[in-house]
Amino acid sequence: MAADRRLIVTDDVEQAIRAHGQETYPHECCGALVGKNGIVTTVVALPNTTEEGPRRRFLVRPSDYRQAERRSAETGLELLGFYHSHPDHPARPSQYDLDHAWPTFAYIIVSVMNGAAGGMTVWYLKDDRSSFEEGSLDHGENSHSHSAQTVHRQTGRG
Amino acid sequence: MAKILIPTPLRPYTDKQDAVDASGATVGELLADLTRRHAGLKPHLYNDQGKLRSFVNVYVNDEDIRYLQKEQTPVTAGDTVSIIPSVAGGAPTVASAEGAAESASDKALPALTNDEVKRYSRHLIMPEVGVEGQRKLKASKVLCIGAGGLGSPVAMYLAAAGVGTLGLVDFDVVDFSNLQRQILHGTPDVGRSKLASAKDRLEALNPNVEIVTHEVAISSENALKLFEPYDVIVDGTDNFPTRYLVNDACVLTGKPNAYGSIFRFEGQASVFATKEGPCYRCLYPEPPPPGLVPSCAEGGVLGVLPGIIGVIQATETVKLILGVGEPLIGRFLIFDALRMKFRELKLRKDPDCPVCGTHPTVTALIDYEQFCGVRPAAEATPLSTTIEITSVELKQRLDRGDRLKIVDVREPNEYQINRIPGSELIPLGDVPKRVNELNPDDEIVVHCKSGVRSAKAADFLRSVGFKRVLNLKGGILDWVDKVDPSQPKY
Numbered sequence: 229m230a231a232d233r234r235l236i237v238t239d240d241v242e243q244a245i246r247a248h249g250q251e252t253y254p255h256e257c258c259g260a261l262v263g264k265n266g267i268v269t270t271v272v273a274l275p276n277t278t279e280e281g282p283r284r285r286f287l288v289r290p291s292d293y294r295q296a297e298r299r300s301a302e303t304g305l306e307l308l309g310f311y312h313s314h315p316d317h318p319a320r321p322s323q324y325d326l327d328h329a330w331p332t333f334a335y336i337i338v339s340v341m342n343g344a345a346g347g348m349t350v351w352y353l354k355d356d357r358s359s360f361e362e363g364s365l366d367h368g369e370n371s372h373s374h375s376a377q378t379v380h381r382q383t384g385r386g
Numbered sequence: 387m388a389k390i391l392i393p394t395p396l397r398p399y400t401d402k403q404d405a406v407d408a409s410g411a412t413v414g415e416l417l418a419d420l421t422r423r424h425a426g427l428k429p430h431l432y433n434d435q436g437k438l439r440s441f442v443n444v445y446v447n448d449e450d451i452r453y454l455q456k457e458q459t460p461v462t463a464g465d466t467v468s469i470i471p472s473v474a475g476g477a478p479t480v481a482s483a484e485g486a487a488e489s490a491s492d493k494a495l496p497a498l499t500n501d502e503v504k505r506y507s508r509h510l511i512m513p514e515v516g517v518e519g520q521r522k523l524k525a526s527k528v529l530c531i532g533a534g535g536l537g538s539p540v541a542m543y544l545a546a547a548g549v550g551t552l553g554l555v556d557f558d559v560v561d562f563s564n565l566q567r568q569i570l571h572g573t574p575d576v577g578r579s580k581l582a583s584a585k586d587r588l589e590a591l592n593p594n595v596e597i598v599t600h601e602v603a604i605s606s607e608n609a610l611k612l613f614e615p616y617d618v619i620v621d622g623t624d625n626f627p628t629r630y631l632v633n634d635a636c637v638l639t640g641k642p643n644a645y646g647s648i649f650r651f652e653g654q655a656s657v658f659a660t661k662e663g664p665c666y667r668c669l670y671p672e673p674p675p676p677g678l679v680p681s682c683a684e685g686g687v688l689g690v691l692p693g694i695i696g697v698i699q700a701t702e703t704v705k706l707i708l709g710v711g712e713p714l715i716g717r718f719l720i721f722d723a724l725r726m727k728f729r730e731l732k733l734r735k736d737p738d739c740p741v742c743g744t745h746p747t748v749t750a751l752i753d754y755e756q757f758c759g760v761r762p763a764a765e766a767t768p769l770s771t772t773i774e775i776t777s778v779e780l781k782q783r784l785d786r787g788d789r790l791k792i793v794d795v796r797e798p799n800e801y802q803i804n805r806i807p808g809s810e811l812i813p814l815g816d817v818p819k820r821v822n823e824l825n826p827d828d829e830i831v832v833h834c835k836s837g838v839r840s841a842k843a844a845d846f847l848r849s850v851g852f853k854r855v856l857n858l859k860g861g862i863l864d865w866v867d868k869v870d871p872s873q874p875k876y
Contacts, residue, residue, distance in 0.1 A: 256476060278474070281709065285476035290443045290450070293471055297394055307394045310473050316661065317477035325475035328441050330395035331430055335475070357429055 233363035235308070235334045235350045236267040242367065244271050245338050246345035249313035253343045255282035258312040260296040261334060262305050267368060268334075271311065272296050285324070286312045309334030309350075316340070319347040321360045329353040334363065388461045390420055391468040399426035413444055414457035416467060431469070441472040495521035496550070502594055506548050519708045520548060524594075526707045529553040529616040531604060531632055533584045535687065536622030536646050538570040539696030540703070544620075545588045545595045547704055552588065553598040553616060556580045563876055567689035604628060606751035609635040618703050620644045622696065624681055626673045627754035633658060633666035634751055637741045644702045646695040651688050651723040653695035656714050656733065657702050659742065663715035668736035668743075673758040684835055691723055773844070775831060775856040777865040784808075791828045794862075795843045796835060804873040806833065806865055814839045817846055826852045833858035833865070835876075 237245075241261075248257040248271075260272040274296070278287040288310065300307045310333060314320075319339040321329075329335065331353050339346040351360040387407050392400050400406050408423065410416035417438075421428040433439050444451045445468040451459045461467060498506070498520060509515040509523075528549050530537050533556040545552055558580050560571045568580075575583035581599040588597050600612060609631055613619055619641050621632045629647070636643040636659035643658040645666065659665045698719065705711045718731040740747045775783075783790060792809035794801060801811045812820050814834070824830065830852060832840040837860055844857045858865065866873045 258473070258475075278476075280476075283477075286474060288473040290445075290470040290472055293393075293473060294468075312475055314477035320478075322476060322478040324478075328472075328474040330393075330471050330473070332395045332398055333473075355426075 233334075233350075233352050233361065234266060234366060235261075235336070235363055236366045236368040237336075238267075238269060238368050241268050241271050242348065244273075245311050245336060245348070248273050249315075249338045249340040249345045250343060252276070252282075252313065253340045254315045256284070256286040256313050256315060258286040258288055258310060260288075260293075260300075260310055261308045261336060262296070262300045262303075263308050264305050266308070268308055269305070272299070283315060307333075309336065311336035311338065313338050313340045313345075316342065319349040321351050325351075326353070326357075326360060329357075329360070331355060331357075335360070336365070387463055388416055388465045388467055390416065391466060393469055393471050395471065396427055396430060396469065399424050399430075411460060412455075412457065413446060413451050413459045413461055413467065416461055417444070417457070441474055443470045443472055444468070445470060496524050497521070498524065499594075502548070505592075505594070509548070514710045515708060519710075522707055522709075523548045523704070524550040526618070527551040527553065527616045528618045528620060528703055528707075529555065529613060530620045530622055531555045531628065532622035532624065533568075533570060533580045534558070534564065534622065534624065535567045535648060535692035536696040536699065537584075537620075538568045539693050540620050540622055540644075540646075540700045541570060541584060541588055542591060543697060543700040544703060545592045545597075547700075548592065549595060549703075549707070551596045551598060551616075553600060553612075554581055554584055555600040555602065555604050555612065556584075557601050557603050567687065567692050569693070604631060606631060606753065609751060610639055613639045613641055616641060618642050618644060618706055620646075620699050620703055622646065622699070624683075626758040629666065630673060630757060631751065631754045634741050634748060637665050638749075638751070642706055644699045644706070646692075646699040648687050648691045648695050650685055651691065653691050653721040653723070655695055655698040655702070655719045655721070656717060657706070660713075660715050662735070664733045664735040665739060665742045667741050668739045669718065669733055671736075671740060675759060684839065688723055691721075694721060694723070773856055774859040776859050777868045780806075780831060780858060780865070781869045789829065791824065791830045793824070793830055793832045793843070794834070795832055795840050796862075800835065800876070803876050804862055804866060806862065806870075809833070814843055817843050821847070821850060824852070827854075829854040829856070831856045831858055834861050836861040836863050 248259060256276055258276050259274045261268045262272060263269040274288050274292045276282050276286045277289045278285040297307045314337055317339060319337040321335065321337060325335065335351045336348060337351065338348045348365060350363040350365045352363050354361055387409050389405050390408055391405050392403065397404060406420065408416045408419040410419050417431065421431065431438060431442050446454060446459055446461060446465055451457065498517065503510065506520050509520050510517055526549050528544055530540050530553065533541065533554045537554065541552060541554060560575045560578050560580055560583055562576055564571060565573060570587050571580065571583045579601065581601050585597045585599055588595065602608060604612065613635055619632060619636050621629060621643055623629050623632060633643060642660045645658050646653065646655045657663065702714050705713055716733050718733050720729045720731065735742065737744050792806055794805060794809040794811045795814040795817060797813050798811065830847065832843045832855060834840040837857060840857050840861065844855045847855045863875055866875050
């Protein structure tokens with residue numbers, strides 16, 4: 229598929245997402261992607277607050293969403309999207325992902341098979357909500373990123 | 387006028403503004419005005435029915451309108467209204483242990499009527515089921531292969547428990563010999579189609595359940611389509627070709643298989659074909675040689691045994707739908723009614739399994755009759771099928787005075803029920819050691835109940851030098867039907 233949308237992640241960001249997925253396995257992890265101009269420089273791990281079984285679902289609370297958005301704005305960055313893991317499933321969006329997707333956001337999915345993080349993909353909702361379009365996920369050197377690559381953790385809130 | 391804060395993903399639709407003004411006296415009016423001014427927002431805020439999407443949260447100042455007056459919540463000038471996304475998603479739900487539970491919960495769960503609340507009250511007061519669980523049961527669709535010994539308790543308990551849609555596959559008619567264990571059917575149903583009889587019984591038990599009857603022989607051509615709408619498949623079959631077919635179709639469609647089987651005093655149960663667990667082929671990659679394992683029709687079955695095994699299958703099905711407890715995944719339960727003992731074997735998913743392994747060689751349904759050797763491949767027709775005698779021919783030759791040695795290879799207790807006059811009983815297992823009692827020069831007719839065991843006996847006799855061995859086609863059942871209806875059948 230012609231990927232006309234492109235997201236760049238730094239190595240630190242990529243590793244942080246993989247580590248988060250492995251840490252919460254067999255449950256899904258989730259978090260916010262923060263950066264600017266299509267480059268993700270920071271990820272914010274968020275608690276998975278789903279009540280439908282965290283092995284196959286994730287839910288970011290409105291309050292966590294709001295905080296992530298505010299924090300991004302305060303540091304001159306943008307909320308670019310969210311990531312989540314698919315334990316023991318490929319890194320492809322599900323119908324449930326589609327039903328709950330927001331436009332313009334980048335959705336990174338990392339597959340975690342038997343506890344080990346595998347494939348990572350990025351997806352964008354089509355404007356008519358009919359399906360996702362796969363974007364290209366490119367790697368940026370850490371030195372090229374322009375912000376701290378810290379991973380902020382919000383723990384003990386789920 | 388009130389100010390509406392727009393979240394990041396919706397700003398492309400508001401000319402990149404993070405706050406816009408709109409007018410209206412309530413939240414509903416305000417949002418209607420907003421989507422008039424910025425039409426691109428509409429499909430992302432409202433669903434096809436014009437309702438706010440469930441993951442769209444609207445706050446007035448810092449209060450969620452769900453806890454105020456929803457869209458009727460009044461808004462006055464100076465209030466700040468925020469649209470805040472819930473971000474949600476998840477892995478696909480097929481082919482997982484939780485698959486059944488989750489695909490049931492994916493559908494909007496149906497509400498319970500007052501009558502249903504009353505009917506299921508003993509479920510509702512248990513926190514592990516509760517209203518939510520009962521609604522999952524109502525949303526669920528279970529397909530039961532076979533409406534016989536195992537299918538009877540499975541279908542009756544699942545219907546009673548409130549499974550919303552219960553599919554049944556069978557094409558048989560009720561026979562007197564079924565009634566000893568197939569409690570779906572009664573004496574007045576003998577001669578009726580099993581599905582018609584089952585439907586009446588189940589609808590009387592619980593009219594809230596939709597009974598879907600599939601009066602077909604399940605086959606490689608129809609299985610995948612048949613399974614498609616269902617969440618869980620319950621295997622209540624009595625033969626190897628169908629068992630392998632059900633297993634493979636479950637793996638290919640990603641539906642869990644609540645498996646059970648019965649023979650004489652022993653039963654088995656497990657849950658196969660979940661994503662993380664083994665399938666039937668991980669346990670038995672190849673079927674036994676045909677005729678080695680007798681069917682219930684040949685070997686008999688204790689009438690209460692399917693009650694026990696079928697209820698285990700129904701229990702596992704309910705657990706899969708509710709997503710509670712520890713399912714029989716990777717565990718093979720063996721029940722011995724005579725010793726009244728359960729044993730459990732651990733099963734592992736076989737990475738080399740031809741169907742569910744890492745490099746499957748079976749990726750579409752095959753010819754299972756041929757796979758199980760029931761119907762041999764065209765090029766390998768064994769001798770036994772070509773050298774047969776029908777019961778009518780046998781009678782004519784006996785009447786003519788032909789000298790024929792009739793050997794009955796059934797078990798002694800079968801011989802007590804009915805027999806062909808003048809026959810000698812040599813049970814199949816004893817044939818090799820008693821072969822010297824037979825004269826290789828005699829013309830020998832072997833028979834059993836329906837012709838399967840005697841075909842093996844005929845093959846054996848020929849292999850040790852008997853030249854003239856005939857297999858009675860259709861066994862004693864055909865003899866009783868065509869020649870001697872005064873004798874009972876079993």
